[in-house]
Amino acid sequence: MSATAEARHSSDVTALRLDGLWVSRDRPVVRDVSLEIPANAITALLGPNGAGKSSLVLAVGGVLRPTAGRVFAGDRDITRRRPEAIRAAGVAIVPEGRRLLGDLSVEDNLRVATYALGRSDAREGIDYALELFPTLGRRWKASARTLSGGEQQMVVLAQALVSRPKVMLVDELSLGLAPLIVQRLVPTLASVAESGVGVLLIEQFAHVALGLARTAYVIEGGRIRYHGTAAELKSRPELLHSAYLRRESEAGGDG
Ligand SMILES: Nc1ncnc2c1ncn2[C@@H]1O[C@H](COP(=O)(O)OP(=O)(O)OP(=O)(O)O)[C@@H](O)[C@H]1O
Numbered sequence: 179m180s181a182t183a184e185a186r187h188s189s190d191v192t193a194l195r196l197d198g199l200w201v202s203r204d205r206p207v208v209r210d211v212s213l214e215i216p217a218n219a220i221t222a223l224l225g226p227n228g229a230g231k232s233s234l235v236l237a238v239g240g241v242l243r244p245t246a247g248r249v250f251a252g253d254r255d256i257t258r259r260r261p262e263a264i265r266a267a268g269v270a271i272v273p274e275g276r277r278l279l280g281d282l283s284v285e286d287n288l289r290v291a292t293y294a295l296g297r298s299d300a301r302e303g304i305d306y307a308l309e310l311f312p313t314l315g316r317r318w319k320a321s322a323r324t325l326s327g328g329e330q331q332m333v334v335l336a337q338a339l340v341s342r343p344k345v346m347l348v349d350e351l352s353l354g355l356a357p358l359i360v361q362r363l364v365p366t367l368a369s370v371a372e373s374g375v376g377v378l379l380i381e382q383f384a385h386v387a388l389g390l391a392r393t394a395y396v397i398e399g400g401r402i403r404y405h406g407t408a409a410e411l412k413s414r415p416e417l418l419h420s421a422y423l424r425r426e427s428e429a430g431g432d433g
């Protein structure tokens with residue numbers, strides 16, 4: 179089997195699929211979006227400010243209700259289900275700018291995230307998170323507010339991962355973090371995907387996301403403007419730039 183055929187084979191399983199999704203806030207902000215997040219890989223979602231990335235994540239997580247279209251986790255239709263049901267279906271979201279409970283320890287912040295799990299699943303989930311982020315084991319009793327920005331982001335990611343999701347949507351991995359810290363989180367995210375999880379990565383630094391991702395989508399004005407391999411997008415930066423420039427030239431407009 180050629181390397182390409184093998185790569186195609188491992189991405190055959192779709193962890194999450196959006197089919198013609200529409201989401202409104204005071205107006206439609208996600209417009210007819212279809213995309214697939216394969217298991218076993220990182221998929222990048224890029225786009226300028228206000229493009230609808232966070233709204234898409236919140237709609238998948240059940241925080242915002244889509245006005246049309248469907249969301250499938252594997253072959254399970256989870257459209258307009260409640261957030262707990264969506265999480266139970268194996269979909270974890272890391273919303274943009276998620277905050278920890280600053281007074282609570284690392285341990286307690288993680289335990290809060292396992293409240294819906296049975297005792298043995300909770301223990302297993304926490305073991306898994308500590309395997310991925312050994313640093314957190316060393317900071318176990320420290321209160322969250324004493325952690326560095328990078329450590330806090332590890333706890334936020336660990337909170338999503340303790341439930342052993344099949345798919346994880348990460349909204350702005352590097353928000354507020356120094357580039358060096360982001361580079362430390364990157365291998366962990368890659369190993370999460372290698373272990374079989376479908377990861378959707380939203381990231382303001384396109385080179386970080388495209389370095390990790392197999393495929394990429396560009397969203398602008400609520401619509402998908404590009405879908406293809408991350409390698410192609412890297413080699414044709416004008417595809418990305420045009421989406422960002424269009425947004426700037428229409429700033430304040432309705433797209
Ligand atoms: N709470 C809100 N109420 C009403 N409109 C909102 C709200 N949050 C965002 N919007 C609008 O929804 C649209 C999409 O915003 P969204 O936050 O999904 O974009 P984004 O791609 O995540 O942007 P960013 O890169 O800045 O995080 C924007 O026009 C934004 O102004």
Ligand SMILES: [Mg+2]
Pocket residue numbers: 231232233274349
């Ligand atoms: Mg956002």
